[in-house]
Amino acid sequence: MSMRRKIKIQNSSGIHIRTAAELANLCENMPCDVKIMWKDRTYDGKSIIELLDARIRKGDEIILEVTGKEEDKTIRKIEDCILRWR
Helix, strand or coil: CCEEEEEEEECCCCCHHHHHHHHHHHHHHEEEEEEEECCCCCCCCCCCHHHHHHHCCCCCCEEEEEEEECCHHHHHHHHHHHCCCC
């Protein structure tokens, strides 16, 4: 089973090197698999390179998908992290 959440990126710079590193580090320490879906592609949330390759910008809507242990806790922590970016 997995959980999904749609999130609109509010950060003026989108997902760039600092935010990609923060997100990948957070995801790496979670007990779930984390996928970011955008524009019909799926990116590994634990990979800085894949997050940067996605070129996600302000206003883009992504789908966050987590699968594994503690899905609810994991998805909330990741969503909180993304929504904090300004």
